[in-house]
Amino acid sequence: MKAAEFDYLRPSNLGAALDLLANESADVQILAGGQSLMPMMNFRLAQPELLVDLNGLEELQFIRQTDSHIQIGSMTRYCELETSSLIQQHVPLLSIALPHIAHSAIRNRGTIGGSTALADPAAEMPALLIALNATIVTRSREGQRSTEASKFFLGLYETALDSGELIESISIPKSTTGSACGFYELARRHGDYAMAGVAVTAQRTDPINDARVVFFAISDRAIRAETVENHLNGLSELTEEGLENARKEIDKLDFHGDLNAEVSTKRHLAKVVFKRAIEEMMR
Amino acid sequence: MSGPLTLFDKPNSYIGKSVPRPDARRLVEGRGKYVDDLQLPRMLHAAFVRSPHAHAEIGNIDTAEATTLPGVIAVFTADDLADHVSPYVGVLTHLQGLRSPPQSPLAADRARWQGEPVVMIVAQSRAIAEDACELVDIDFEPLETVCDAGTALQDDAPVIHGEFDSNLAWQRTVDAGHVDDAFARNDVTVIEREFIFGRHTGVTLEPRASVVEYDPSEAVLTYHYSGQAPHMMQAILAKHLGLLEENVHIVARDVGGSFGIKIHTYGDDVATAAAAKILARPVKFIADRTESFVSDIHARDHTVRGRLAVDAEGKIAALEIDNLTGIGPYSMYPRTSAIECNQILNLTGAPYAIENYRARGTVVFQNKNMMCQYRAVGHPVAMAVADGLLEEAAHEIGMDVVDIRRRNLFADNAYPINSAAGMKFDDLSHQKALEKLVRFMDYEALREDQAAAQKQNIYRGIGLVSMVEVTNPSPMFYGIGGAPISAQDGASVRLDAAGAPHVSASITEQGQGTNTIIAQIAAGVFGVDIDRVKVTTGDTATTPYGGGTWASRGAGIGGEAVLQASHALKQQVLDVAGVILQARSDQLDIVDGQVVDIEIGTQRISLADLGKIVYYRGNELPADVTPELIATRHYRVTDFPFVFTNGAMAAHVEIDVETGFVTVLNFWAVEDCGRVINPKLVDEQIRGGVVQGIGGALYEECIYSPDGQLQNASMADYLVPMAAEMPDIHIAHIETPTKTSVLGAKGAGEAGTGGAPAAVMNAVNDALRPLNASIHQMPMTPQRILKALGKV
Numbered sequence A: 001m002k003a004a005e006f007d008y009l010r011p012s013n014l015g016a017a018l019d020l021l022a023n024e025s026a027d028v029q030i031l032a033g034g035q036s037l038m039p040m041m042n043f044r045l046a047q048p049e050l051l052v053d054l055n056g057l058e059e060l061q062f063i064r065q066t067d068s069h070i071q072i073g074s075m076t077r078y079c080e081l082e083t084s085s086l087i088q089q090h091v092p093l094l095s096i097a098l099p100h101i102a103h104s105a106i107r108n109r110g111t112i113g114g115s116t117a118l119a120d121p122a123a124e125m126p127a128l129l130i131a132l133n134a135t136i137v138t139r140s141r142e143g144q145r146s147t148e149a150s151k152f153f154l155g156l157y158e159t160a161l162d163s164g165e166l167i168e169s170i171s172i173p174k175s176t177t178g179s180a181c182g183f184y185e186l187a188r189r190h191g192d193y194a195m196a197g198v199a200v201t202a203q204r205t206d207p208i209n210d211a212r213v214v215f216f217a218i219s220d221r222a223i224r225a226e227t228v229e230n231h232l233n234g235l236s237e238l239t240e241e242g243l244e245n246a247r248k249e250i251d252k253l254d255f256h257g258d259l260n261a262e263v264s265t266k267r268h269l270a271k272v273v274f275k276r277a278i279e280e281m282m283r
Numbered sequence B: 001m002s003g004p005l006t007l008f009d010k011p012n013s014y015i016g017k018s019v020p021r022p023d024a025r026r027l028v029e030g031r032g033k034y035v036d037d038l039q040l041p042r043m044l045h046a047a048f049v050r051s052p053h054a055h056a057e058i059g060n061i062d063t064a065e066a067t068t069l070p071g072v073i074a075v076f077t078a079d080d081l082a083d084h085v086s087p088y089v090g091v092l093t094h095l096q097g098l099r100s101p102p103q104s105p106l107a108a109d110r111a112r113w114q115g116e117p118v119v120m121i122v123a124q125s126r127a128i129a130e131d132a133c134e135l136v137d138i139d140f141e142p143l144e145t146v147c148d149a150g151t152a153l154q155d156d157a158p159v160i161h162g163e164f165d166s167n168l169a170w171q172r173t174v175d176a177g178h179v180d181d182a183f184a185r186n187d188v189t190v191i192e193r194e195f196i197f198g199r200h201t202g203v204t205l206e207p208r209a210s211v212v213e214y215d216p217s218e219a220v221l222t223y224h225y226s227g228q229a230p231h232m233m234q235a236i237l238a239k240h241l242g243l244l245e246e247n248v249h250i251v252a253r254d255v256g257g258s259f260g261i262k263i264h265t266y267g268d269d270v271a272t273a274a275a276a277k278i279l280a281r282p283v284k285f286i287a288d289r290t291e292s293f294v295s296d297i298h299a300r301d302h303t304v305r306g307r308l309a310v311d312a313e314g315k316i317a318a319l320e321i322d323n324l325t326g327i328g329p330y331s332m333y334p335r336t337s338a339i340e341c342n343q344i345l346n347l348t349g350a351p352y353a354i355e356n357y358r359a360r361g362t363v364v365f366q367n368k369n370m371m372c373q374y375r376a377v378g379h380p381v382a383m384a385v386a387d388g389l390l391e392e393a394a395h396e397i398g399m400d401v402v403d404i405r406r407r408n409l410f411a412d413n414a415y416p417i418n419s420a421a422g423m424k425f426d427d428l429s430h431q432k433a434l435e436k437l438v439r440f441m442d443y444e445a446l447r448e449d450q451a452a453a454q455k456q457n458i459y460r461g462i463g464l465v466s467m468v469e470v471t472n473p474s475p476m477f478y479g480i481g482g483a484p485i486s487a488q489d490g491a492s493v494r495l496d497a498a499g500a501p502h503v504s505a506s507i508t509e510q511g512q513g514t515n516t517i518i519a520q521i522a523a524g525v526f527g528v529d530i531d532r533v534k535v536t537t538g539d540t541a542t543t544p545y546g547g548g549t550w551a552s553r554g555a556g557i558g559g560e561a562v563l564q565a566s567h568a569l570k571q572q573v574l575d576v577a578g579v580i581l582q583a584r585s586d587q588l589d590i591v592d593g594q595v596v597d598i599e600i601g602t603q604r605i606s607l608a609d610l611g612k613i614v615y616y617r618g619n620e621l622p623a624d625v626t627p628e629l630i631a632t633r634h635y636r637v638t639d640f641p642f643v644f645t646n647g648a649m650a651a652h653v654e655i656d657v658e659t660g661f662v663t664v665l666n667f668w669a670v671e672d673c674g675r676v677i678n679p680k681l682v683d684e685q686i687r688g689g690v691v692q693g694i695g696g697a698l699y700e701e702c703i704y705s706p707d708g709q710l711q712n713a714s715m716a717d718y719l720v721p722m723a724a725e726m727p728d729i730h731i732a733h734i735e736t737p738t739k740t741s742v743l744g745a746k747g748a749g750e751a752g753t754g755g756a757p758a759a760v761m762n763a764v765n766d767a768l769r770p771l772n773a774s775i776h777q778m779p780m781t782p783q784r785i786l787k788a789l790g791k792v
């Protein structure tokens, strides 16, 4: 379990990092918190020729606010998000969900950019970002672009990130009065990747609108269930009938089984976590 | 009278006290010395190309590219080692009929499990060796696999070993009393269930590790070993590498856990030793986590069909079990892979007075990693089957699960007595343990809570187990069958010139506190402060001959040797003191490092002064006095094949019936391990064991695909129990010392692992019962519970 040979560079500014990433002749990989990449390299599932370490880039480590948004630098670590009062105040969904991501030792290193770039189908972060209607700001030598979270995660470990590009920051609309959220996941042990999980947000106006229901750990990626949302939007209150209609739509999602749960189990658990997250949201 | 008989009442005795481990600070400060810490001059590193197939013909092996990679020193295949290592066969003569073909460290013509080592690379670093592994090109011709033990004996199953007619390794039947007649009685209720116990493995913090040196000038091989049976390894390496046994030196320093995993003969370890000998350079092999999962022995993997007949009063009329187990492609050398099945036959129902008992065991070869002895060998299966059936029977006839045990457990005054399977029991306390457990857990209150909770659709369950544990084995365990495994252990205690006793003992320390209890016993018996006692274990060059620490034998057997040796040294010291002081030695004692008058307690001479006279100023002694301030004693159990212990445990669980998740709310264990030498260590042994038992019951499983690929060979996917999910584990003791030794200690190391799965399974079924669901397959995963509930 030793990584294959690789070169390692630690640029001290973003421009230098982007220059290194622009090298198309070599297999270049970004190193962020290393909590996924280092194990993959030691298993030799990843064998980059060059590692570009972003840990020296202070310009990617920030949590800032504008009038309407919270902006998070991609090298911001989970532990920093967990303790940030800006996040607690303006992005409560993240605060609720963060303790479920791995263990503190991993949250001390792991970054929001790393998790977003990795696009693990069982990871919380992609689902959270979609539920939060976040925007992923990416940058290459050619410039900056922004992608809606719901268009960023394309499949199993697959994102809209182009070669030569890195995630620079993530922008999340601040929660407003009336916005509500819920989060529920089932993990075999505390800190494990979930067997099934869901993040929900909505405007708890009368009737409910702008519901977002995003499942993770049930398919090949985080999936937004618009058909489910349609049954929530327009309801004045949550009725058993409304929920039942929503659950019927869950049955139709594209489930992928894993070692802990085959498709039928995922399907069942998706409905359970949905119910519990909605209950939390309406509490 | 001085000496061992009043030892336990002496004011300066350490026996029975929660003495902190003298090595704790060293280990916590990171000063432990593990095999991987060794950096020897000219040392090389080994890595292995392992078979990616569960069953495949091995064609051409092309090592050319690997051999020329800079930094690679040597590449070995099975052919290259054939002249250097003789094959080994994992059979024991007392397990009649057990068969297994000769095995060599590296697979020769055929690979028979995914993970079997095929090629060894020796290089200047482990990283280079792994680079070279990727350059080896092996022509594998995949063969049909036999993975499911249930189909291994079918006529159309491919036979794994050409020299055998089938995949059968061993079969045994026990038949006592009149089983068929008892089941046919018209006044009995018969319960029948199938129990499935998943494969799991012992996950040690320190993986298997070897550093081997060979000095051709003296033909001496030194094996730095992380394990629990140094003398066994000495005999095995000598035999199969063609060395004199005395020229094989095994040294185990700190060992980061073993659980039975590191007590077997592994091809990669043997190949490492062979490479060191061939190259005459030190070679290091540290198994990484991935290769540990596919090469460390697995355990359990049993299917047991069980039938129990009880009469209307709950009295057991008959018990019958049929056990099938798959052990991988070979029986492990030298302990064999039939022992777990054998234990299940011997132990199922062992706490209970059962006259009619039939048990059949079938052990088959299959294309999975090898299976062998892991902590609590056979116990979790035996206890879960018997107590699972018993609790089901209780409910069937409307009897309380405690009452049905009261009715069937051997009476505490029944001993000595033989079980139906022929086990000899003495000094047990089943009834007392059960009563203590019931009070300890407040059984009645839990039942009330359960009923109240159920009204709110909260499903809680209570499950019990009454158990025995095999400890302190005699030569009847392995030695009788021809294995180089000692059932006796020795200890030497000597006094140095400063008055400190040095103990060297053949039992081993792999994390459980062996060295602590050795120091406690020596300090207490001899009469010095425990800080003065120096303990050496794990080194065949400096310790007496013995078996090591396994099968819960360290304290009971090795501890008794330490006790006897310390007592003998004390007599020697008092004899010399008598000469020096012109006193009668039987009127002297040693207290706090001072020779004192027994009668008046006055200090006469310190051990330091005595040491100085003996070692430096021998001229002051009469010419005919030649003090021997060193004593060695050996001890083995003679009157019994095993010294059994007993215990009673209970689990309290809550099930989320929507998700199938089980929360263990609480766990209680009442254990009778005879004399408790160190309550803290015993309690932690039991707690750790319970946690491993909960692991087997709820989490741990080596998940194989139908074609023999291990699917979860990483710590992310193989779920070891973690602290956050564990309940409080409450422990109480009953002390019924064994009469087989002065010390009176039985083993305590495996009880938790042996009992917890049964208690948890019974508790889960107790919780599921109102929903007419039940589960008898471990681990009881959320998915399996949802299936039992008919929800998925």
Ligand SMILES: Cc1cc2nc3c(=O)[nH]c(=O)nc-3n(C[C@H](O)[C@H](O)[C@H](O)COP(=O)(O)OP(=O)(O)OC[C@H]3O[C@@H](n4cnc5c(N)ncnc54)[C@H](O)[C@@H]3O)c2cc1C
Pocket: A029, A030, A031, A032, A033, A034, A035, A036, A037, A038, A054, A074, A075, A100, A101, A102, A103, A106, A109, A110, A111, A112, A113, A114, A115, A117, A118, A120, A122, A123, A124, A125, A161, A165, A166, A167, A168, A191, A192, A193, A194, B716
């Ligand atoms: C024991 C354990 C348990 C875990 N449990 C969970 C869990 O429950 N839920 C969960 O979501 N995760 C879990 N993780 C994964 C953890 O959250 C990782 O930290 C995270 O997925 C990746 O973040 P990182 O900063 O460590 O990224 P790295 O490992 O450094 O990188 C991951 C990938 O992203 C790329 N990358 C990193 N940063 C950027 C960037 N700015 N722009 C473009 N590409 C980039 C890298 O090149 C690499 O391919 C667990 C990890 C461990 C070790």
